[in-house]
Amino acid sequence: MQIYKDYKDHADFLTVYVREAHPTDEWQMKSNVKEDVCYAQPKTLEQRVAIANDFVKRFNYPTKFGIDDMSNAANDAYAAWPERIYIIDEQGRIAYRGGMGPFNYHPEEARSWLAARYGEVKHEASTAVPDKKNN
Amino acid sequence: MLKWVGAVVVLLILGAVIGLSVMAGGLRGAYGMVRYALPHMHRGTLRVGDNAPDASLLALDGSNRFHIRERSGARPLVIVFGSYT
Numbered sequence: 001m002q003i004y005k006d007y008k009d010h011a012d013f014l015t016v017y018v019r020e021a022h023p024t025d026e027w028q029m030k031s032n033v034k035e036d037v038c039y040a041q042p043k044t045l046e047q048r049v050a051i052a053n054d055f056v057k058r059f060n061y062p063t064k065f066g067i068d069d070m071s072n073a074a075n076d077a078y079a080a081w082p083e084r085i086y087i088i089d090e091q092g093r094i095a096y097r098g099g100m101g102p103f104n105y106h107p108e109e110a111r112s113w114l115a116a117r118y119g120e121v122k123h124e125a126s127t128a129v130p131d132k133k134n135n
Numbered sequence: 136m137l138k139w140v141g142a143v144v145v146l147l148i149l150g151a152v153i154g155l156s157v158m159a160g161g162l163r164g165a166y167g168m169v170r171y172a173l174p175h176m177h178r179g180t181l182r183v184g185d186n187a188p189d190a191s192l193l194a195l196d197g198s199n200r201f202h203i204r205e206r207s208g209a210r211p212l213v214i215v216f217g218s219y220t
Contacts, residue, residue, distance in 0.1 A: 011210050012206055012211070013212075015217070016203075018216050019218060021217075026167070037219055064206065067194075068190070073191065077189075078181065082176070083218075084217075085214065086187070086216075088187040089211055092207055093184055093186055095211060096183065100176060114211075
């Protein structure tokens with residue numbers, strides 16, 4: 001999670017686990033099988049906790065993590081499903097509202113918001129492309 | 136006249152099925168999208184500048200709880216919503 005690594009000294013990060021998007025008993029994708037990510041839609045909070053822990057362990061996921069209740073209160077408050085990013089400012093107001101995933105899920109927009117405030121963090125991969133004008 | 140209305144309706148339905156199939160990667164995907172995804176997808180009413188809603192979340196240990204607003208204040212808070220699959 002590059003954005004976290006780049007801006008964790010300036011901003012806090014929280015990942016919120018919401019209801020599954022492609023569980024085996026609903027709309028499973030071929031990629032889920034290929035990547036061995038096969039779970040039924042949790043019916044209990046304990047099942048959500050178990051899946052969230054699998055996710056964190058598999059990817060050694062670094063950010064603070066919270067799990068939405070079975071009432072989907074957080075999901076409903078933020079219209080979050082299936083995936084979405086928000087940034088809350090120091091006054092507790094929405095500073096950035098990302099689009100609804102997957103088609104309008106653009107983490108680079110959140111990165112741009114952070115970059116505008118704290119400066120761009122460049123990486124070799126993005127800076128190694130030679131400028132044609134200098135060739 | 137009725138015949139034309141029927142033809143337009145059939146064409147619209149066909150167009151919707153084809154469009155969804157392209158987006159979802161096939162007929163099965165289109166069914167999955169309509170049956171399982173669309174009912175849960177909402178644009179929401181939050182706007183930039185609105186007060187951020189609060190909600191109680193369960194920690195990974197399965198017992199401790201915290202509120203989203205507890206995590207915000209001193210610095211901006213980036214919230215990423217999602218699931219495993």
